Amino acid sequence: MSTPSRKNIRANTLWAAGNTVVILLAVVPVLWIASLSFKDPSTITDGSFFPRKWTLDNYRGIFATSLFTRALVNSIGIAVIATVLAVLVASMAAYAIARLRFPGKGVLVGVTLLIAMFPAISLVSPLFNLWRQVGLFDTWPGLIIPYLTFSLPLAIYTLSAFFREIPQDLEKAARVDGATPFQAFTRVIAPLAAPGMVTTAILVFIFCWNDFLLAISLTSTNASRTAPAAIAFFSGASQFETPVGSIAAAGLVITIPIIIFVFVFQRRIVAGLTSGAVKG
């Protein structure tokens, strides 16, 4: 390793070149959105990849009215509440699946799998009607409830994988010392499972943040419309004009925090995403 041969240098160069291509492919669409968001409206149709005339007007524009800021608040509030609830509910179920013996567990796991495959569009028409009848249409809970449902399978899988990695002896020791199963869970397991819960929370948050179909179907106003839905409803100065700059700016605003988030927690995210895949 200390004296790289000519062959190694060539191999390294090839790898570096190949990897640069991969990285560029991953980054370019984001750079493009960023570039559009900084382009002066007069240059938006110049087809240039980089802005020729820079401006911050697009950002000033989207933050000037409540259309986008309110949607941002909705997005954050709805995603955070759904995430907290999902992690709480899923932790209990995942612990039971990972550790306890009870009849019906197989059925539960099967149901969870079915929900993971459930097509959201099949829920849109019945929920649209139900929510209007019970007053949940265009409210935060109206979105939080289906988000919770659809994120539970992901959360249960990820968490039960983490629970299984905690040595069983710890609980046994707690139980021998007189702890009830519930105490064993809250005092011994839950603190050790905290990293798993953080990972799960990140995955669920990204899921809720990303949702579009339910967000445009079950909301109708600023009261609960989330950012991706609001962006799709941005309108230009005239009906023939698409507000490219505003959409790009708003898109970048809701993308950057997630990308930073994903970079900071990358190890956890990778571990969480793959926990279900290989331990069969």
Add this chain to the structure above:
Amino acid sequence: MTSQPGHAAVLDAPAVARPRRRNPPAKPALSEGTRAERRLGWLLCSTAVVVMLAVTAYPIGYAVYLSLQRYDLRFASQQRFVGLANYATVLTDGLWWTALGITLFITVLSVAVELALGMGLALIMRWALVGRGAVRTAILIPYGIVTVVAAYSWQYAWTPNTGYLAGLLPSGSAPLTQQWPAILLIILAEVWKTTPFVALLLLAGLSLVPDELLRAATVDGASRWQRFTQIMLPLMKPAILVALLFRTLDAFRIFDNIFILTTGANNTRSVSVLGYDNLFTALNLGVGSAISVLIFIVVAIIAFLFIRGFGAAAPGQEVSSR
């Protein structure tokens, strides 16, 4: 259940599949403890079960009911039972079959491409001499980005005059306004967004392939291709099947990319977009619900075929055996 001698758990229902070996927790009074454990198990799962079923089973039942009604939101007072008329409307209409065909085409092509590219990326992330970490970090960008935002990025890239990619095409071409070019660009957007997920799953599978085994095979004269097909692929099978199952069902539900890229114009609708349009553009709750139910049935058939075909690799069984 017979594998636990000494704890002849009389109360234990034998029907529960529990392939995992493990000792029951130590407890002072056996049957009392077992009963407490079962109670706790049910208690802990009850919230999740209620939430999952209340928001899926009940609405899908309600969708079946709605699909049997004539229910136009513009004439809500004329709602009445019409039997299977809505299904007849949908199934005799070319739009449903076109949308189904397009959805299946998008699903098959994008999943195939994602598996191939994902495998390549997984190999890079495992063995690249330079830049492994950078690749691992970079591919999280497509994973993390909001699908709608990525779709806008692609849409503007292909829009004549505006886009950097449109400029590469012969002048006058607007690929997003023609059926097949648009479908291919939809697939491209889908592949870009979800290949990282596939790659990470495959990388996890690849990490189960021991280096010594590959070295031994090299010594025995196995070519690169033989090492790949005869050692890596068999060992990665569970990871590949999980990626295949989840991505297939996910791709079949495609909505966001199409809605932004073409809004379903020029016959680029997927079944999900068709369902949405019937509900929110045509305002026909009866027909929209019939489409919802049909999509549910198709997804159930796909899932059933997968689990039938690859039984042992079904994620559900993994959870109980992990």
